[in-house]
Amino acid sequence: MYRYDERDHTIIQERVAQFRSQTERYLAGELSEEQFLPLRLQNGLYIQRLAPMLRIAVPYGLLNSAQLRRLARISRDFDKGYAHFTTRQNLQFNWPQLEDIPDILAELAEVEMHAVQTSGNCIRNTTSDPFAGVARDEIADPRPYCELIRQWSTFHPEFAFLPRKFKIAVSGSEADRAAIRVHDIGVQIVRRGDEIGFQVLVGGGQGRTPVIAEQIRDFLPEEDLLSYLEAIVRVYNQLGRRDNKYKARIKILVKALGAEEFGRRVEREWEQIKDGADKLTDDALAWAKSFFTAPEYKTFDGAVSDAALQAQADDDKAFSRWLERNSFPHRVPGYRAITLSTKPTGVPPGDVTDRQLEAIADLADEYSFGEVRVTHEQNVVLADVPQDRLLELWQAARKHGFATPNIGTLTDMICCPGGDYCSLANAKSIPVAEAIQRRFDDLDYLYDLGDLDLNISGCMNACGHHHVGHIGILGVDKKGEEFYQVQLGGSSSENASLAKVLGPSFSRAEVTEVIGKILDIYLEQRRPEEPFIDTYNRIGVQPFKEKVYAKAS
Amino acid sequence: MPKPASSGKAGPQPANPEQLILDGRIVANEWRLLPQTDEETEITAESLAPGKVILPYSLWQPLRSALAPRKAEIGVWLDSDETADLIGKNAGKLPLIAVHFPAFADGRGFTTARLLRERYGYQGELRAVGAFMRDQLTYLRRCGFNAFAYEGEQPLSGLLESLNDFSESYQAAVDQPQSLFRRRGLV
């Protein structure tokens, strides 16, 4: 992974000092609430319903064991002993004290971490594929580009006060596991002959006005990545709307101008800067890539290793289930990537205790070269586990509550903090997630359902990605009461689509029953091996509607 | 006669404080600044009082040639929706350009400043005016501003510290022509 040199350390330490001064001035009354707001936001600090919330940046989801242990210690010393993985591959503390934040940031800086630009109207943490570097369908490793983008966007002097927040995602493989089509900029690594380059999409997003991004460039040469991003953000900074925060995202500008015209303006701007200081040199590219070389894999005979693993799986149904759901094929023979589930029933998705953070660190050290990746589904990936140690890892993961074999299934939900924590919420989301987990806890049933994304947001800001869930649940306010709208047919994959509203919303008590009916229709109508989303795309929303809203007879 | 509802700009106008920061020092403000006016108010090259004055772009643009003989004492200010290319290559003939921040959250002026410096080669005084705040000074400086007509309540001496909150930076900008990735001492 990327390691700081003294320059990175200087920048981050100066940030801590700057924020310390800002906090002191605020507490002394020299900075007004209104003036402090953008400053604390650009440091990831929200004032929430119950307490401040501090969002820590985890660049493209990558963490090492020392960082995990430090996060655990911070959660113990400054919080209530737990932390929360977010849907943007970051980590949040829900109960820190404002006065402590500068000290927390200083602790983070020691392990090369920070909270820079995790909120506010600026370029946010770049996200990517949690299986970067190990996936078999990878065209090129996205992480070096993510790191270059991280550095380019960190304290970018021109782009710290954009019309609205700005999110970039990079995918390096054929399957899109980074949801790039619902980002302000989606960067898809592509190959043309021997050349690596990028397809560039703009104007995707969720929130109140969900939009699928449109392509403005089919092939951008590797060396031009940063100058092209600069051109896009510059055009947006000049032309994006600032009169209405709900119309300020780049997607609205792209819609207003049309993707073609927007693209033309970007190209015009880019022509003038493409040979400037942001052009990536061969040295710079080689330098960025040098941080993401393969670890020292052992050599295995793939077939032998697979057979041995199969034998173990045949002996133990529970282990075999876990393998089936929680492991991911690896490009190196004899290895697999493993997802630790943060979603056993009854735990808010993404929540982990300090001890669990330490346990993840231990597992990473023991089984996966000391590194992990946070996924946007709020789980944790150990990317490089030798197959001959999987059984051992599974047993250890079980002890710590990470072995729920539900990855990609209905109960592996994306769920925002909702009304329990978030002051913007219309409705609670965590109790809904829990009720669904309790109702559908039969593993055979879950496996039979197969891949199913169920996403829950507590309000239309869509932090729980409900627009791109195969099933999406949205908290709405109906005359002061918490209601839930159900949507169907969304996807954040390379075939991205936005979910459609099923019909009138439901009370919390009704939600699980409604989900049950939706699943019944799927089970009745599916063809062999057909996943939920494909059945939905084939039969449309109508059969689901009829069943769910059928008058009780 | 009461004025008809103004068709001109109704947005906030920059104040023109008596002191400002110029090239890292606190100095007296030697310039007057005229606000944007609606079309009724007539200002001509003849009626414009002598002395250093910063004109809103909308006023300067039509008077440009008429004011050419006085060009050493005529500056221009751009509002946040007025882009650098409006002045473009004419920048070089101006002794002062000011860029207005009607609200600190309106970040268009950062781009305007960079373009004036980097694209149009402007070398003169580039002054930030309006509602920017202390904690933006490093960014403003990096984008090419060298003068800061601060309107807030804090003493200017305190602001000087915030001009250099960061001694190192990742990106190229006006203050640093090389990106850090080119400066890391690569082989």
Ligand code: SF4
């Ligand atoms: S979706 Fe709404 S309720 Fe949920 S975290 Fe985001 S803002 Fe809060």
